[in-house]
Amino acid sequence: MKRTIWAVVGIAVCLLAFRFAPLIPAYAQDADWQKVDETLGRKPAVSDDVRRYGFPRTDLSVTLDGVPIKPALALGGWIAFKPAHGGAMVMGDLVLLETEVNPVMAKMIASGLEITAVHNHLLRASPATFYMHVAGHGDPAKLASAIHDALAESKTPLTVAAPASPPPSIDLDTAKLDQVIGVKGQGNGGVYQFNVKRRDPIKEDDMLLTPVGAMGVATAINFQPTGGGKAAITGDFVLTSDEVNPVIVALRTHGIEVTALHSHMLNEQPRLFFMHFWANDDAIKLAEGLRAGLDKTASLKN
Incomplete structure (x- = not known):
């Protein structure tokens, strides 16, 4: 009798799944x-339900204070999709x-992206580089096509x-860096990277932005070895308004330049500010x- 009941339940579930299959979101x-x-011409890094596609500017030769900038240090563009x-x-x-900002922007706007x-x-x-933050919602394939055409x-x-x-190789004491920063870093293209939650x-438009690293809302810290235990550092702190000036003072006190302060999103909760930085000195001292x-x-x- 129990087997019969469970068989009937199983058939009912299958029928319901078939009946509502057209309503299953495309992302599934x-x-x-x-x-x-x-469409994007690459495989993503998958974290939970987020698919993040990297678009590093490997075509550029950028230098800053005599340091050749590796793509993973400061030239790593990305796009992330979340259901x-x-x-x-x-x-x-x-x-x-x-020279690329306005042509890419025009194409993004024409496709309905923000x-x-x-x-x-x-x-x-x-050369000077600029950073364009974009957002949108809709069918993943259409979004990907719009992004591809804009990047073209x-x-x-x-x-x-x-x-x-x-x-x-990363010629730095990475174990000591992990200890000082307080989280475990990882190597990427000759750069040692941290994401601090x-x-x-x-949230953005009432959607929880998780995982935070993949969605760009974790503090990012990057170390690129420059020889003799030194490193060039850059990245961005993710801050609430009351944290901005205390962090500026802390960084400047330790010889770290604050190079930009701005928003990345429009409707996040809580309101966030992103602070970028730069220095080239003893890696542990900078950490x-x-x-x-x-x-x-x-x-x-951790």
């Missing part, structure tokens, strides 16, 4: 994501030259080069300065 179907991958409201929300940060910020991250870089207005590489083998949840800044924020440690 692997075929749609395959189309997104094909939301029957489709996908998309957020991203694109790295552009000055521009949420345009600004610098660095000072004195040659720039010289952003739309095909992926073969990765270096073996990957570049905030304690409070962050201690960054830790002093983090201590002024509601950030997590």
